[in-house]
Amino acid sequence: MNNNDNWRMETVAIHAGKEIDPTTGAVMPPLHLSTTFERKADGSYHNGFTYIRGDNPTRRALEDALCALEGGVCAATFASGMAAIMTVFQALRPGDHVLIPDDIYFGTRVMIDKLFTPWGLTSHAVDMTDLDAVRAAMRPNTRMLWIETPSNPLLKITDIAATAAIAHEAGAILACDSTWPSPALQQTLAQGADLAVHATTKYLGGHSDLLGGAVIARQDSEFFDLIRTIQQAGGAVPSPFDCWLLLRGIRTLPYRMRGHCENAQRVADYLSGHPKIERVHYPGLISHPGHIIAARQMSGYGGMLSIQLHKDSLHTGEQNARRMANRTALFVQATSLGGVESLIEHRASIEGAVTNAPANLLRLSVGLEHPDDLIADLEQALADEVALER
Numbered sequence: 585m586n587n588n589d590n591w592r593m594e595t596v597a598i599h600a601g602k603e604i605d606p607t608t609g610a611v612m613p614p615l616h617l618s619t620t621f622e623r624k625a626d627g628s629y630h631n632g633f634t635y636i637r638g639d640n641p642t643r644r645a646l647e648d649a650l651c652a653l654e655g656g657v658c659a660a661t662f663a664s665g666m667a668a669i670m671t672v673f674q675a676l677r678p679g680d681h682v683l684i685p686d687d688i689y690f691g692t693r694v695m696i697d698k699l700f701t702p703w704g705l706t707s708h709a710v711d712m713t714d715l716d717a718v719r720a721a722m723r724p725n726t727r728m729l730w731i732e733t734p735s736n737p738l739l740k741i742t743d744i745a746a747t748a749a750i751a752h753e754a755g756a757i758l759a760c761d762s763t764w765p766s767p768a769l770q771q772t773l774a775q776g777a778d779l780a781v782h783a784t785t786k787y788l789g790g791h792s793d794l795l796g797g798a799v800i801a802r803q804d805s806e807f808f809d810l811i812r813t814i815q816q817a818g819g820a821v822p823s824p825f826d827c828w829l830l831l832r833g834i835r836t837l838p839y840r841m842r843g844h845c846e847n848a849q850r851v852a853d854y855l856s857g858h859p860k861i862e863r864v865h866y867p868g869l870i871s872h873p874g875h876i877i878a879a880r881q882m883s884g885y886g887g888m889l890s891i892q893l894h895k896d897s898l899h900t901g902e903q904n905a906r907r908m909a910n911r912t913a914l915f916v917q918a919t920s921l922g923g924v925e926s927l928i929e930h931r932a933s934i935e936g937a938v939t940n941a942p943a944n945l946l947r948l949s950v951g952l953e954h955p956d957d958l959i960a961d962l963e964q965a966l967a968d969e970v971a972l973e974r
């Protein structure tokens with residue numbers, strides 16, 4: 585890749601992992617579906633590729649692109665965000681201790697409880713926005729701090745540089761699930777994290793049509809070697825087609841993120857003034873407790889926000905939340921995030937009995953429709969029932 589250290593994010597996104605195909609002159613990288621690669625008479629291979637699970641040209645182009653976007657030196661991609669996260673935890677050892685956030689992606693918490701605790705990992709959930717609590721939770725065998733910022737679904741903001749300092753002082757690593765901001769809004773590694781982890785399914789893909797995950801490392805290390813070994817030996821790798829789709833999505837990432845941020849800020853401002861809304865969780869609001877840290881460590885506040893609805897004389901807050909989600913027309917009631925289309929979701933009922941999400945909470949993934957249309961949709965969904973039922 586012809587990368588240039590001075591390029592801005594928009595330029596990197598367009599050119600990362602791309603070179604003119606030497607055999608055809610193709611400007612866009614071809615999609616390589618071959619599972620196997622020819623071995624020459626002397627036993628060597630043409631370009632180091634031997635078998636699709638180990639490596640393949642489309643995946644390598646994607647991994648190069650992700651390194652360039654995140655400012656890392658090596659990247660490993662996976663068949664899903666959860667496969668990427670699982671690999672990081674598998675690279676630890678039974679007996680190790682990890683700190684995880686109290687507000688954490690539901691799937692990560694379930695995976696730690698169901699798979700890694702029985703396997704011998706000890707974990708401790710802590711409010712990562714409270715640095716004294718983080719320091720107090722460290723143990724001699726703490727190997728990793730796992731953070732997620734902004735967090736899911738409460739959009740808590742964790743100070744990356746400060747948690748990295750706590751981790752490093754204790755000889756532990758800092759891994760950050762950076763799915764929500766994407767590399768376009770948060771340069772996680774430059775702020776001290778050792779690993780940036782992504783569900784590429786979300787903003788990096790950007791079109792709700794692929795499943796993928798990635799781990800990008802600030803430095804080469806034995807720990808990353810293990811991640812690479814688990815990727816290649818375990819085989820939870822993305823298909824070439826998904827790699828190709830992801831590369832295609834990445835080209836527009838910085839411009840999409842600008843639109844997501846602009847629209848989400850408009851929606852957050854509108855909802856924070858609405859009498860039926862009890863609380864809006866969006867780091868772009870000055871009232872958000874993490875606003876100042878977010879302003880420092882992010883270049884935009886993202887496309888995700890959560891709201892909590894008031895109860896009234898007829899309905900509980902939960903009933904009002906579920907009714908609102910049932911009444912939007914543009915916002916589709918569905919899980920996931922990061923696509924061009926807007927989504928609305930009642931988290932607690934998706935997560936089930938073990939949820940930590942407040943019952944009156946809705947999570948919004950604000951898409952790239954016109955913000956006036958989005959606001960009009962939310963307005964009619966919150967309008968008084970009486971008026972609607974007439």
Ligand SMILES: *Cc1c(COP(=O)(O)O)cnc(C)c1O
Binds near residue numbers: 666691736761796797
């Ligand atoms: C979606 C998501 C994941 C899981 O990714 P999958 O691709 O669905 O496996 C992990 N972390 C966060 C923050 C997510 O939003």
